Amino acid sequence: MTDPDGYDDSFDDPFQPIGTRAESAPAPVRPQGGIAARAMAARRAPDYLTGLNPEQRLAVETTEGPVLVLAGAGTGKTRVLTTRIAHILATGLARPSEILAVTFTNKASREMKERIAGFVGGNVEGMAWLGTFHSICVKILRKHAELVGLKSSFSILDTDDQIRLIKQIIQAEGLDDKRWTAKAFAGMLDGWKNRALGPKDIPEGEARAFANGKGRKLYEEYQERLSILNAADFGDLLLHVITLFKTQPDVLKEYQRRFRYMLVDEYQDTNIAQYLWLRLLAQGNPNVCCVGDDDQSIYGWRGAEVDNILRFEHDFKGATVIRLERNYRSTSHILAAASHLIAFNEGRLGKTLFTDFEEPDHDLVSVASVWDSEEEARTIGDEIETLQSRGHSLNEMAVLVRASFQMREFEDRFVTLGLNYRVIGGPRFYERMEIRDAMAYFRCVAQPADDLAFERIVNTPKRGLGDATLKLVHGVARAERIPLMQAASQLIDTEELKPKPRNALKSVLDNFERWRRQLDQMKHTELAEIILDESGYTEMWRQDRSAEAPGRLDNLKELIRSMDEFESMAGFLEHISLVMDRDSADATDAVSIMTLHSAKGLEFDTVFLPGWEEGLFPHQRALDESGRAGLEEERRLAYVGITRAKKRAKLYFASNRRIHGLWQSTVPSRFLDELPPDHVEIAEASSSYGGYGGGGYGPSRFDSHDPFDKGSYSTPGWQRAQRAKQSSSGFSDGGGRGYQSARQKRQGPLTIEGELVAKSVSDTPSQFSLGERVFHIKFGYGAIKSIEGNKLTIDFEKAGVKKVIDSFVERH
DNA sequence: ACCGAAAAAGTTTTT
DNA sequence: CTTTTTCGGT
Numbered sequence: 001m002t003d004p005d006g007y008d009d010s011f012d013d014p015f016q017p018i019g020t021r022a023e024s025a026p027a028p029v030r031p032q033g034g035i036a037a038r039a040m041a042a043r044r045a046p047d048y049l050t051g052l053n054p055e056q057r058l059a060v061e062t063t064e065g066p067v068l069v070l071a072g073a074g075t076g077k078t079r080v081l082t083t084r085i086a087h088i089l090a091t092g093l094a095r096p097s098e099i100l101a102v103t104f105t106n107k108a109s110r111e112m113k114e115r116i117a118g119f120v121g122g123n124v125e126g127m128a129w130l131g132t133f134h135s136i137c138v139k140i141l142r143k144h145a146e147l148v149g150l151k152s153s154f155s156i157l158d159t160d161d162q163i164r165l166i167k168q169i170i171q172a173e174g175l176d177d178k179r180w181t182a183k184a185f186a187g188m189l190d191g192w193k194n195r196a197l198g199p200k201d202i203p204e205g206e207a208r209a210f211a212n213g214k215g216r217k218l219y220e221e222y223q224e225r226l227s228i229l230n231a232a233d234f235g236d237l238l239l240h241v242i243t244l245f246k247t248q249p250d251v252l253k254e255y256q257r258r259f260r261y262m263l264v265d266e267y268q269d270t271n272i273a274q275y276l277w278l279r280l281l282a283q284g285n286p287n288v289c290c291v292g293d294d295d296q297s298i299y300g301w302r303g304a305e306v307d308n309i310l311r312f313e314h315d316f317k318g319a320t321v322i323r324l325e326r327n328y329r330s331t332s333h334i335l336a337a338a339s340h341l342i343a344f345n346e347g348r349l350g351k352t353l354f355t356d357f358e359e360p361d362h363d364l365v366s367v368a369s370v371w372d373s374e375e376e377a378r379t380i381g382d383e384i385e386t387l388q389s390r391g392h393s394l395n396e397m398a399v400l401v402r403a404s405f406q407m408r409e410f411e412d413r414f415v416t417l418g419l420n421y422r423v424i425g426g427p428r429f430y431e432r433m434e435i436r437d438a439m440a441y442f443r444c445v446a447q448p449a450d451d452l453a454f455e456r457i458v459n460t461p462k463r464g465l466g467d468a469t470l471k472l473v474h475g476v477a478r479a480e481r482i483p484l485m486q487a488a489s490q491l492i493d494t495e496e497l498k499p500k501p502r503n504a505l506k507s508v509l510d511n512f513e514r515w516r517r518q519l520d521q522m523k524h525t526e527l528a529e530i531i532l533d534e535s536g537y538t539e540m541w542r543q544d545r546s547a548e549a550p551g552r553l554d555n556l557k558e559l560i561r562s563m564d565e566f567e568s569m570a571g572f573l574e575h576i577s578l579v580m581d582r583d584s585a586d587a588t589d590a591v592s593i594m595t596l597h598s599a600k601g602l603e604f605d606t607v608f609l610p611g612w613e614e615g616l617f618p619h620q621r622a623l624d625e626s627g628r629a630g631l632e633e634e635r636r637l638a639y640v641g642i643t644r645a646k647k648r649a650k651l652y653f654a655s656n657r658r659i660h661g662l663w664q665s666t667v668p669s670r671f672l673d674e675l676p677p678d679h680v681e682i683a684e685a686s687s688s689y690g691g692y693g694g695g696g697y698g699p700s701r702f703d704s705h706d707p708f709d710k711g712s713y714s715t716p717g718w719q720r721a722q723r724a725k726q727s728s729s730g731f732s733d734g735g736g737r738g739y740q741s742a743r744q745k746r747q748g749p750l751t752i753e754g755e756l757v758a759k760s761v762s763d764t765p766s767q768f769s770l771g772e773r774v775f776h777i778k779f780g781y782g783a784i785k786s787i788e789g790n791k792l793t794i795d796f797e798k799a800g801v802k803k804v805i806d807s808f809v810e811r812h
Numbered sequence: 813a814c815c816g817a818a819a820a821a822g823t824t825t826t827t
Numbered sequence: 828c829t830t831t832t833t834c835g836g837t
Contacts (some may be wrong), residue, residue, distance in 0.1 A: 114827080134826090134827045158827080177832085299826085301824065403824070425825080462814075472825095595823085621823060
């Protein structure tokens with residue numbers, strides 16, 4: 001791309017439309033459905049359309065007006081999106097630079113680019129407006145920065161910079177930064193910005209909730225600081241563009257005119273700000289196509305507004321809604337399980353997935369009970385080995401957990417088994433300490449006014465420049481209104497500093513000056529190496545004898561290697577703030593371990609789903625904090641998990657789990673009871689199972705290990721779903737008394753029609769006394785050493801000292 | 813200014 | 828039980 005902002009791109013489109021467009025003609029405006037257009041499309045019977053089913057084809061060919069494509073899991077969503085773009089290009093309806101295609105992640109936009117390239121023959125450079133919400137906003141903002149009070153060279157703060165900045169503001173305000181943490185405020189800020197609320201717009205209640213009513217003031221101050229630093233945080237990228245569009249009608253018109261067709265991926269994940277952004281653009285042009293699945297909305301907790309997709313028809317008048325329900329991924333059992341489960345949710349647009357993929361020998365969805373997380377890992381490890389020995393590739397297997405702490409147990413087990421695995425997710429490459437440090441050095445060289453970067457590395461490695469010195473520098477900087485580095489160099493010339501810090505500071509500044517001079521003279525990768533070397537940074541890690549140190553050095557090498565792809569240091573820094581995920585394109589065969597959240601969009605032949613227990617999944621916190629909505633989001637997460645499986649879905653629940661160091665008994669997840677019995681098998685009981693089911697709580701049909709007993713299937717929720725499902729035929733299952741009466745007796749978490757009312761841990765004082773001899777199903781006999789509420793510390797005769805919950809032991 | 817010990821907290825994640 | 832962050836002593 002010759003033009004860096006891709007905006008004033010000339011008409012040298014790399015795509016040659018299949019249509020009859022004259023070479024020098026301006027963009028054709030053709031009435032959709034016009035005879036010529038249809039003839040044009042028909043003439044070639046383009047091969048890109050031939051493999052589509054009727055709904056997919058409709059979604060591709062309905063180019064005019066608002067379109068909502070409800071694409072269930074595995075129904076070819078990405079295919080529709082990319083084919084639609086290819087179709088618009090091929091029929092000459094728009095040029096590549098006139099299509100806006102928005103995704104959430106860089107990964108998604110990269111994939112889309114690749115797939116469009118497949119259609120159009122390699123060159124997708126013309127698709128200047130295919131990218132994430134944020135990258136597109138940056139592109140717009142760089143062009144019009146002055147109109148919203150920024151300079152075009154503004155820098156983008158990442159989460160870490162943001163937190164440190166907030167911390168400074170909180171301290172400057174004289175607040176206790178322990179009582180009012182920067183992290184907490186960052187969370188509130190995020191919430192506000194997700195809803196497109198500026199300092200003046202935030203609700204009074206929320207403004208008061210933080211720091212004795214200083215919330216609004218802090219927000220204002222934070223924005224002020226950002227503008228002084230000529231910086232924007234991630235939320236600002238969107239908000240500034242919204243402001244720009246609202247205050248500059250001519251600019252808005254320009255973009256409305258430019259974007260003839262707009263596409264949004266994963267629409268169920270959009271927040272309010274993103275919605276408003278889209279609405280502004282769509283005002284001038286109704287050709288908006290949003291693709292999403294309300295049943296896969298799992299990011300409500302970070303601001304995603306399911307309402308956006310639920311209200312689409314209302315918001316975009318005359319919208320065509322197309323449902324993609326034919327699933328190309330999973331067996332009928334897996335689909336039945338997922339569909340039955342998700343039917344328990346109320347607020348949904350409703351889709352029913354179906355498939356032709358039906359063979360008598362398909363595995364049922366399996367549910368297995370295990371004693372504890374250790375046995376869970378052992379069982380899954382064994383099953384993986386069995387599958388592997390039958391010739392299944394490890395790449396086609398995944399363990400999907402609810403929370404990351406569950407991963408360790410599997411890693412441990414797989415290590416002892418010598419099973420190859422990879423963990424997906426976790427800290428991103430660019431979030432690692434060493435990468436951020438190195439980046440801060442580069443930023444200081446390339447952007448001398450980058451205070452946050454300077455602060456980060458001024459004393460890394462240790463140079464004897466602590467708080468005291470830094471405070472002085474800060475004081476000068478604030479008084480003179482100059483960047484920290486400039487302030488530091490002034491300070492050196494005075495006598496205010498003691499000789500030791502003074503020399504240290506001087507040597508740091510001298511270094512930066514030297515590096516800056518070398519910036520234009522040598523290759524940026526070479527300079528980067530020199531910087532890390534001469535600053536003593538690499539040496540610092542070489543001295544470090546901790547286990548991670550070698551890995552960190554490797555990461556630094558990797559960082560330098562990745563810089564090679566960029567033209568210059570500045571070019572590298574420009575891109576890095578928005579795009580830098582490590583491409584772990586690992587060729588080795590390995591089982592994947594990841595959270596359910598990071599599994600969205602992926603698929604595997606076999607999916608292992610451990611930890612289906614109340615409190616963990618659905619997670620207690622989701623229930624406590626968001627009630628019904630929280631439960632429904634958890635259920636969607638379960639739906640996402642099951643639908644990742646192509647051939648085999650295997651679910652597990654443990655009767656006992658160690659949470660925060662103490663053993664707790666657990667109840668099988670209500671989601672297990674929401675699965676359709678005909679498509680589920682209860683897996684064989686494990687040998688080590690002691691016959692102690694459910695930890696003394698109410699029964700679940702999964703307490704039974706008799707493979708012939710599929711349980712009663714009569715929980716209230718199950719009946720409700722049955723009624724919903726069969727309401728057309730008037731059929732209703734009348735059973736269920738047995739379970740209900742048992743449920744009323746149980747002492748565990750109290751639920752009323754799926755809504756949790758009591759907390760998980762009982763607050764009644766323990767009925768045990770010190771020194772008492774007790775029996776525990778796992779650890780055997782022991783004596784009570786101490787009691788804290790319902791937590792007992794017990795010295796077991798065989799197992800040693802353990803902490804357990806009192807409901808776990810009985811008097812003896 | 814730096815290091816070690818104690819205390820606190822401990823879903824989910826992208827840009 | 829772990830990991831991370833903070834506090835206090837040297």
